[in-house]
Each structure stands twice: as structure tokens, then as C-alpha cells.
Amino acid sequence: xxxxxxxxxxxxxxxxxxxxxxxxxxxxxxxxxxxxxxxxxxxxxxxxxxxxxxxxxxxxxxxxxxxxxxxxxxxxxxxxxxxxxxxxxxxxxxxxxxxxxxxxxxxxxxxxxxxxxxxxxxxxxxxxxxxxxxxxxxxxxxxxxxxxxxxxxxxxxxxxxxxxxxxxxxxxxxxxxxxxxxxxxxxxxxxxxxxxxxxxxxxxxxxxxxxxxxxxxxxxxxxxxxxxxxxxxxxxxxxxxxxxxxxxxxxxxxxxxxxxxxxxxxxxxxxxxxxxxxxxxxxxxxxxxxxxxxxxxxxxxxxxxxxxxxxxxxxxxxxxxxxxxxxxxxxxxxxxxxxxxxxxxxxxxxxxxxxxxxxxxxxxxxxxxxxxxxxxxxxxxxxxxxxxxxxxxxxxxxxxxxxxxxxxxxxxxxxxxxxxxxxxxxxxxxxxxxxxxxxxxxxxxxxxxxxxxxxxxxxxxxxxxxxxxxxxxxxxxxxxxxxxxxxxxxxxxxxxxxxxxxxxxxxxxxxxxxxxxxxxxxxxxxxxxxxxxxxxxxxxxxxxxxxxxxxxxxxxxxxxxxxxxxxxxxxxxxxxxxxxxxxxxxxxxxxxxxxxxxxxxxxxxxxxxxxxxxxxxxxxxxxxxxxxxxxxxxxxxxxxxxxxxxxxxxxxxxxxxxxxxxxxxxxxxxxxxxxxxxxxxxxxxxxxxxxxxxxxxxxxxxxxxxxxxxxxxxxxxxxxxxxxxxxxxxxxxxxxxxxxxxxxxxxxxxxxxxxxxxxx
Amino acid sequence: xxxxxxxxxxxxxxxxxxxxxxxxxxxxxxxxxxxxxxxxxxxxxxxxxxxxxxxxxxxxxxxxxxxxxxxxxxxxxxxxxxxxxxxxxxxxxxxxxxxxxxxxxxxxxxxxxxxxxxxxxxxxxxxxxxxxxxxxxxxxxxxxxxxxxxxxxxx
Numbered sequence: 001x002x003x004x005x006x007x008x009x010x011x012x013x014x015x016x017x018x019x020x021x022x023x024x025x026x027x028x029x030x031x032x033x034x035x036x037x038x039x040x041x042x043x044x045x046x047x048x049x050x051x052x053x054x055x056x057x058x059x060x061x062x063x064x065x066x067x068x069x070x071x072x073x074x075x076x077x078x079x080x081x082x083x084x085x086x087x088x089x090x091x092x093x094x095x096x097x098x099x100x101x102x103x104x105x106x107x108x109x110x111x112x113x114x115x116x117x118x119x120x121x122x123x124x125x126x127x128x129x130x131x132x133x134x135x136x137x138x139x140x141x142x143x144x145x146x147x148x149x150x151x152x153x154x155x156x157x158x159x160x161x162x163x164x165x166x167x168x169x170x171x172x173x174x175x176x177x178x179x180x181x182x183x184x185x186x187x188x189x190x191x192x193x194x195x196x197x198x199x200x201x202x203x204x205x206x207x208x209x210x211x212x213x214x215x216x217x218x219x220x221x222x223x224x225x226x227x228x229x230x231x232x233x234x235x236x237x238x239x240x241x242x243x244x245x246x247x248x249x250x251x252x253x254x255x256x257x258x259x260x261x262x263x264x265x266x267x268x269x270x271x272x273x274x275x276x277x278x279x280x281x282x283x284x285x286x287x288x289x290x291x292x293x294x295x296x297x298x299x300x301x302x303x304x305x306x307x308x309x310x311x312x313x314x315x316x317x318x319x320x321x322x323x324x325x326x327x328x329x330x331x332x333x334x335x336x337x338x339x340x341x342x343x344x345x346x347x348x349x350x351x352x353x354x355x356x357x358x359x360x361x362x363x364x365x366x367x368x369x370x371x372x373x374x375x376x377x378x379x380x381x382x383x384x385x386x387x388x389x390x391x392x393x394x395x396x397x398x399x400x401x402x403x404x405x406x407x408x409x410x411x412x413x414x415x416x417x418x419x420x421x422x423x424x425x426x427x428x429x430x431x432x433x434x435x436x437x438x439x440x441x442x443x444x445x446x447x448x449x450x451x452x453x454x455x456x457x458x459x460x461x462x463x464x465x466x467x468x469x470x471x472x473x474x475x476x477x478x479x480x481x482x483x484x485x486x487x488x489x490x491x492x493x494x495x496x497x498x499x500x501x502x503x504x505x506x507x508x509x510x511x512x513x514x515x516x517x518x519x520x521x522x523x524x525x526x527x528x529x530x531x532x533x534x535x536x537x538x539x540x541x542x543x544x545x546x547x548x549x550x551x552x553x554x555x556x557x558x559x560x561x562x563x564x565x566x567x568x569x570x571x572x573x574x575x576x577x578x579x580x581x582x583x584x585x586x587x588x589x590x591x592x593x594x595x596x597x598x599x600x601x602x603x604x605x606x607x608x609x610x611x612x613x614x615x616x617x618x619x620x621x622x623x624x625x626x627x628x629x630x631x632x633x634x635x636x637x638x639x640x641x642x643x644x645x646x647x648x649x650x651x652x653x654x655x656x657x658x659x660x661x662x663x664x665x666x667x668x669x670x671x672x673x674x675x676x677x678x679x680x681x682x683x684x685x686x687x688x689x690x691x692x693x694x695x696x697x698x699x700x701x702x703x704x705x706x707x708x709x710x711x712x713x714x715x716x717x718x719x720x721x722x723x724x725x726x727x728x729x730x731x732x733x734x735x736x737x738x739x740x741x742x743x744x745x746x747x748x749x750x751x752x753x754x755x756x757x758x759x760x
Numbered sequence: 761x762x763x764x765x766x767x768x769x770x771x772x773x774x775x776x777x778x779x780x781x782x783x784x785x786x787x788x789x790x791x792x793x794x795x796x797x798x799x800x801x802x803x804x805x806x807x808x809x810x811x812x813x814x815x816x817x818x819x820x821x822x823x824x825x826x827x828x829x830x831x832x833x834x835x836x837x838x839x840x841x842x843x844x845x846x847x848x849x850x851x852x853x854x855x856x857x858x859x860x861x862x863x864x865x866x867x868x869x870x871x872x873x874x875x876x877x878x879x880x881x882x883x884x885x886x887x888x889x890x891x892x893x894x895x896x897x898x899x900x901x902x903x904x905x906x907x908x909x910x911x912x913x914x915x
Contacts, residue, residue: 009858012852012861015858019837192798192897243862483899650856651899654900654904655901658903659898682805683896684803690896691892691905692890
């Protein structure tokens, strides 16, 4: 059995020996380097640009400004194209702008023969600005007299839905209603590999772009839109990627390198962002304010959850118009027997553009949901875990907005498993008596997520399998490996269904839109779920072709044949080997009359969306005088369906937990509320956790088998980051009696709250 | 451009060349084909460019190439000999300590130096963490990396 085993990752030997090549590890003779000229102010109009001094520097090839770029506005969000004009992404970008909207916006670009010269020349470009009033906060951006950051005003979208009944009716049935407002900051992805891309032209018509992207096929379409080129004349190649976490689910550098190459006779032109640019001039996590109301009966049944979100998407829309709704449509999977009302307003602001980041709005939303529900449980005098168990999704509930009832649901088992693992009841009893400066507390928070984007977007995946002469199989998949291990998981699936060894599957990890089967890419924790049917069907087809060829060779009845361990066998005599796959392959390739290259290719669409579940349990210590939080134990329990690769699954959980702890306790991009100036746009001042900041991370799984996947699996990439914030907040409340309704819960923030509460 | 003649050994190969005095060791190594040395920040914050200079880990992005004159440099390419992974590389594979892989070469060199320095010692997880705090990883939460160091220390 290949599925369910921790096989050696396909890429790991190459990675530990330094052999994997990332975008920046490629070069071409004559490659030019480009460097942006960035705005030093957060909002204003470009009055003039003097490029003479830059052009005079030896080695500078060209300087382009907003006057030189196409006047077509284009979207950048990494969504598949939508046939519904109302569902298409917001087109609000030009390649370079004369209306700067955040500190770092792109007004010009310099191309030079080397990086140092480009950097020097970028500083020599003189730009005059007329400053405009700056809107950093939601209040400022949504004020009646706020300056318009884009034509049409600052509000991009209002979305709302109500499911599971009517809020007005549910309100009448409740005994207790609790309300709170919860805020989360701008958070950065901080993948180790910065955004890098280069482009060149093969001839006078075709562009080749090599990029560190999560979405090669979407990238091709958006570059086509931005440059008004037929999509098929653009070829996007994705080598190995040094992490993305959603920041590369956006088209960032690709249209620009493509534009530059077309302007410079097809010469190869590269942009490698510096770390400081990569942090603020790509995308961020949206800062949000969530007003959450929940109503329950006296016996602890949730009747409604009513959420109102204000979502600051920053200078450009990117994914802003879709993020709140995506999170909203996933949260209602968790407590499906109550009414869920959800409303969200997304607006522009003079801060870096926010886009997709791991779990796409859910960490922000669940900070509100699981905090307000904790208040409800305490108001009722119910145990936090018992309250959640009573209300959580169960098998047979109507799950998701599609109305499916058929999914595997292991939420309650997750809570039970976590409660036991952290020794909840004994610790609760012990910590209750604690007084003094050092206090312990316990917290829990749940989450739900989806396994893709259907029905909001098309879910399409592709797989091509080729039997090689030596009996091994090459696999090309549209699903994009970005470090999460999708190549390995999908190879396991192919091996399982084909009946050959995992080691006999070679995955073509590099994506090339000229040859790779179509798939929109790595996002929404979709890939193992939506690529599974394509892999399953392709493997089934190839296996049938192999058995058919054996029938051609021998006349033996196909119905009685099988492929197992890379050998042709008879079903009724599995121990008797009829032929090795290598010998069959040689015959199919080289016999003069029969056979051919045996291949199978499937493009499949997934029209289901399995909900995944889980929770975080945390045991922490608060030093009240020092306003310091130390996590003593933290556990994530997940229902991700069948676990395909246990070691990688744990790795996804650990990584998400550490990011979640970072978001809860340390991380925040600081933007001056008056000027929009960014204070900490570097890795020294923007604190992501180092290994001394992270406690030992425990992960556990409740393995279910979702019937909508051929292998039973559900999403796992993003869910691990969702529930640390509210679990830590609930544990700090448990320890100190103080509710911290804002993230990050740094000593500075705790000090303010502890002082207000009279603790210090 | 001012240049300086330097001699150094990189893994098993000996080099003698003129280098631009402004060039970082990271850029020099990458130009020579040692692309395991990653550019993550360029200012010594992330550790992705960690190599060993005379067995001491340094951020090669803020170490001038000329300072490497008459030294022996080790990168992760050189830790795999005759197709056999080093004990550290092997432990990273075994423990699942690799995801995107961009921090991996630098971390492997930090671990290699850390374990050579602490050979024979019984290391606590806290000591391992302190010894690896200069390398950032955003994928793993460090859990499997610390596991890998523990495993390698016993090999």
C-alpha cells in the first residue's frame, strides 16, 4: 500500500544536497536586471519624473515610467478565470502608476546590465509627488470625506448571507446573547525565497516567463490580460519554490518582466525582490475587525452566530473582494445546526496590498467566532469543550452551502482526543486555585475549513501518466509543488491505483504551461483533494492499457489480470508472476506491429467540497508583571480525512501551528496611522518565530474517510494555522480573567489590558 | 573595480582567483555553482546562506569573499560524498525536516557545525534550539528540524 505510508519525499534528497534549483538559480547569457523605483510616501500623485541621471549611468539600458506602460487595468488575484462577469476579479492595477497608494508603490523601473547598477540607477530617478491625505485605518478609509484611493471610492465590496434559517427567528429562541469585537493585524508571509521572475522571448511572438509562482496557469492568463496578448503565446515555467503561503498565489512580478522583455527586443530580464521589498511590496494578510454575536439557549444550544467583518485590503484589491466570503462559507461548516449570518465590507486603504495568506481569512474570522463562543460557554457556566461538543458538526448534518450531507465529519472526536491529550479536566481543577503573579490557563478553539473553492470557482485538475521503457512511470500533474509535498502525495496515489512501487513513479516537478496538464495551482488546500480524482482515473486508464497490452501479447483474458508490485499477475493466483512491467513496456514500445507508448491523461472537475475540521488545545503560563506568555503545551487535532503521508501531514500541522503562534503572540506589520510609513518591513524588526520562540508542537489526527475523494482525504495545508489565536486568547483569559480581544497578544498589548483590569 | 587575489578551498576543490573586493562570499559561491547557498535576505537575518568557514558557521551574505582568503569553505553540496548523504542530511530526510527546502542547506550546515562542536555530548532540545536560533524556517515550525538534530546526534 503506497497511500498512508511515509515514503521518502520525492524532492528531499535533492533538497538536502542543495541540488534543487529555484528561480534565482537560473541565469541566461545577456540577462538584464530590473529594479523598481518605489514611492517614499503612502498616498499621492506623481507630478514629474526625471530619469536623465539614471540613464546616464553606464550599464543602464532603460528606464520606464507610468507613461510607458499599457493603460489596461488588470487583476492580480490567483483565481481561475470566471465565465460570470460579476465574479471576475477586481482589475485595478497598472504595471506602473502615477497615483501611489502605499509606502513602496511602483512608479518606475530601471533595467541595467547588473543588479548593482540597477539599484544605483533606481536611486538616481528623481520623482516629484503631490501628497494626498492618507487612510491607514478602516475608520479613516470608510469616512464620508475620505479621499478616493481608487476611482469609485474606497468600498470595494459588501457581501452577506444567512443560512440555516432566519436570524430574526433564531434571536427569539435564545436566552443569552453575547457580543464582542475582535481585531487582527497585518501579517506577513515571510517565505524564505523572495519573489523572483524573469522573462525572455523565444521569437517575436512568444514569451517565456520563469517564476516562483504557486499558479503557473493563472499567471499565463493574467499576463495575457495585462499585456493584451493571446494567452497561448505565453509560457510560464515554475521551478522549485521556496515557500509561498499564498503570497505567490498572486501575479506580482510576471507581467512586469514580460513587459520589459517585449520592450527590449526579447532580451532576458529578471527581477529579484530584496527581502524588504518582498515583505511590503507583494501581498500581506488582511487586517480585520470582526464583530461577533452569538445567541444560545439556557441548555447550551447555539441558535445563531452573526458575524460582521471589516476587511482592509490595502492599496489594491488583490484577493480582498473574495477573502471574507471564502472564510464565511467555511466557518458555517462548524456549527451547522445554528443560523449563520455573515456580512463583510472590504475597503481600500493606504497600506500594502493584502492578498491570499494561508487559510484565506479564516484565522481572522475564527478569532472572533471561537472567542465569542468561549464567552457564551462561560456565561452559561458550561465547560468549554462540552459546549463545543454539544454544538459541533456531526455526521449527517447538512454541511456547507452546497447542502451536502454525505461527508465524513470527525469534529467531536477531535475535541475528545485533544481534551484527553492535554489532560483537560485535571489541569482545569488544578489551575482554578492558582493566584499570584504566575498563573496557568487552558484554552481551546475549533475550526472548520473547505477542501477547495467549489462552488465559488471551477475546480479542475489534470494528470498525465507515461509508462517508460524500464517499467517506471512518469507523472505530470497540474497541481503545483511549493514545498508542501503534493508531488509525493500524488505519486503515492498513482502508485496505489496502478499497482506499482512508489519508487517507480517519477514526478515532473517543474511546471511548464506549454506541456503541464491544466490546473489553476496551489491554493485553498485543494490539491490533494481535487487532483486525487484525476490521478485515480489516469492511473486506472493506464493500468487498463497495460493489461490490454498483455492481452495483445498473450491472448490472455484481461478480466482475470491485475498489476501488482510492478508485475502482471492473475487475480486468482496473485503469487504467480506472469510478466515484469519492464518487459511489457519494452514490447509495447519496440514490437514492430503491436502496442505503442502507453499513456493516460485525465482532466477532471470536482463538484464537491469536503469540510475538514480540527481544534487547538493550549496550556500556557502568564507572568502577569512581565506581561509574558509562555506556552507549556500546545496540541492540534485534525480531521483531514485519510492521511496520505503521515510524516508530511505532521509537518503541515507543525508549520501551521508555528505560524499561528507567531500571529497570536508576535507578528504585526506596523504602519504609522497618520503617514502610512512602514516601520518594520524587514526580518529583524518584523518578528517571525525562531526555534527558541516555538514550544514543542504536538499534532494528532482523527482519521476519517471522506466518500467524495477516491482516497478519502480532505484538506490539510492551511487548516493548521486557524485556531491558535483564539485558543491562546481563551487560555490567557482562563489564567488571568482578562479578555484580550486583539492580536498579536504581545507584552505591550497585555500590559494595557492588565493595567485596565487592575492586575498591575 | 578593485580586486584581490584569493586562494580558498570549497568542499574538496581548490580555487585561486581575483575577486571584486565588494563581493560577498554568498555571491561568489553562487557564481561558482554552489547554489545551495541561498539568498534569503542579504543582511544576516535569515541564515539561508549559512556556510562553514574553517568549520565555523557564518552568514555568507554579509561576509566578504576576500575574508575567505586561505580558508576552507563547506557547503551542503560537499557533505554528500560518493552519493552517500552525511549523517545530518540523512537525519533531515528521515525526520521529515524538509518542506520547501530553501532554508535546508543553511540549516544543515548549522547542524553539522553544531554537532561537530558538541560531539559526544548529550544534548537537550533547549540546547539544540539555542544552537539553531540563527536560521529561520517558515514551513516546519522547527519541530522536525530539532528532531533531526537529535537523531543525527545519535548517529
